[in-house]
Amino acid sequence: MSILKDIQKKVFKLNFNSSDDDFNLVALDVFNYQVQHNSIYKAYVSGLKINPETVKHYSHIPFLPIEFFKSKAVICDEIQDNAVCFSSSGTTGQITSKHYVNDISIYESSFHQGFELFYGNPSDYCILALLPNYLERTGSSLVYMFDKLIQESQHPQSGFYLNNLQDLKKTIEELKQTKQKTILLGVTYALLDLAEMGVELTNDFIVMETGGMKGRRKELLKEELHLILKQLLKVEVIHSEYGMTELLSQAYSKQDGVFQCSPWMKVLIRDMNDPFTYVKERKSGGVNVIDLANLNSCAFIETKDLGRLNQDSHFEILGRFDNSDLRGCNLMIQ
Numbered sequence: 330m331s332i333l334k335d336i337q338k339k340v341f342k343l344n345f346n347s348s349d350d351d352f353n354l355v356a357l358d359v360f361n362y363q364v365q366h367n368s369i370y371k372a373y374v375s376g377l378k379i380n381p382e383t384v385k386h387y388s389h390i391p392f393l394p395i396e397f398f399k400s401k402a403v404i405c406d407e408i409q410d411n412a413v414c415f416s417s418s419g420t421t422g423q424i425t426s427k428h429y430v431n432d433i434s435i436y437e438s439s440f441h442q443g444f445e446l447f448y449g450n451p452s453d454y455c456i457l458a459l460l461p462n463y464l465e466r467t468g469s470s471l472v473y474m475f476d477k478l479i480q481e482s483q484h485p486q487s488g489f490y491l492n493n494l495q496d497l498k499k500t501i502e503e504l505k506q507t508k509q510k511t512i513l514l515g516v517t518y519a520l521l522d523l524a525e526m527g528v529e530l531t532n533d534f535i536v537m538e539t540g541g542m543k544g545r546r547k548e549l550l551k552e553e554l555h556l557i558l559k560q561l562l563k564v565e566v567i568h569s570e571y572g573m574t575e576l577l578s579q580a581y582s583k584q585d586g587v588f589q590c591s592p593w594m595k596v597l598i599r600d601m602n603d604p605f606t607y608v609k610e611r612k613s614g615g616v617n618v619i620d621l622a623n624l625n626s627c628a629f630i631e632t633k634d635l636g637r638l639n640q641d642s643h644f645e646i647l648g649r650f651d652n653s654d655l656r657g658c659n660l661m662i663q
Contacts, residue, residue: 416468459515524561
């Protein structure tokens with residue numbers, strides 16, 4: 330068995346009962362592999378004058394700024410002919426991130442196992458994906474994931490919806506009559522459009538938002554958005570999915586915008602004035618993500634999201650910041 334396959338096996342053996350020491354051992358295996366095989370990450374670690382042999386805990390592992398995915402091919406060894414390239418959305422002229430995945434089966438293992446840990450077997454559901462802005466472009470990892478989950482649901486009414494909200498409304502009414510367990514996933518603005526059509530759901534429905542007004546509507550605080558959706562759709566809670574082009578794993582929130590990671594994923598919160606220092610629980614800062622499913626690229630990502638950790642290691646996303654915010658945004662959100 331190759332070194333990479335051996336590490337992959339260890340990654341997906343992690344579960345919610347795994348200890349922090351268990352996670353640390355696998356994280357160090359991934360780090361040591363990537364610092365040898367990923368030329369971009371190796372150069373970054375070297376530039377920080379860090380000797381990989383001295384790193385004994387995941388909190389001491391250097392996190393690669395996410396901007397590297399916009400300018401470099403962040404990948405171990407080289408891009409293979411059968412590699413899949415996921416890309417981020419962006420406005421015209423904007424440089425987008427590209428995430429090259431040599432072994433797509435790793436991504437499939439990650440989102441399949443993650444989904445089942447949080448929600449069970451996809452075949453238990455009808456899955457309705459309201460993702461117009463993602464479907465209007467190519468290279469979306471979210472579309473790839475839900476396309477596979479929709480196929481595995483094997484429900485005749487599962488599917489994607491672009492702008493055909495009337496068809497979706499009709500499908501929802503039919504599913505309500507049969508009391509079919511259903512997951513309705515959508516971008517924020519599209520869910521609001523649907524909710525304002527007078528659609529009312531039942532307890533058989535899970536509503537999951539993936540965030541993003543995409544310039545279509547005024548941005549709302551997460552709490553305000555969820556309150557509006559709950560009131561209009563007549564549901565008790567709104568679920569959320571946290572993921573991005575540069576990650577191959579997801580975190581899910583089943584209520585109140587509090588996310589839990591898949592077992593091979595971990596979030597740390599960095600001080601915004603010192604990116605190599607971490608803040609205490611309940612303090613806001615920049616979100617660093619360890620995603621051990623990122624075996625072919627880099628598993629240690631410094632994102633541009635602003636968040637905070639709770640005592641049980643669950644986390645909240647509070648917004649985003651750019652370089653001009655680095656010294657100011659921690660004064661605004663406590």
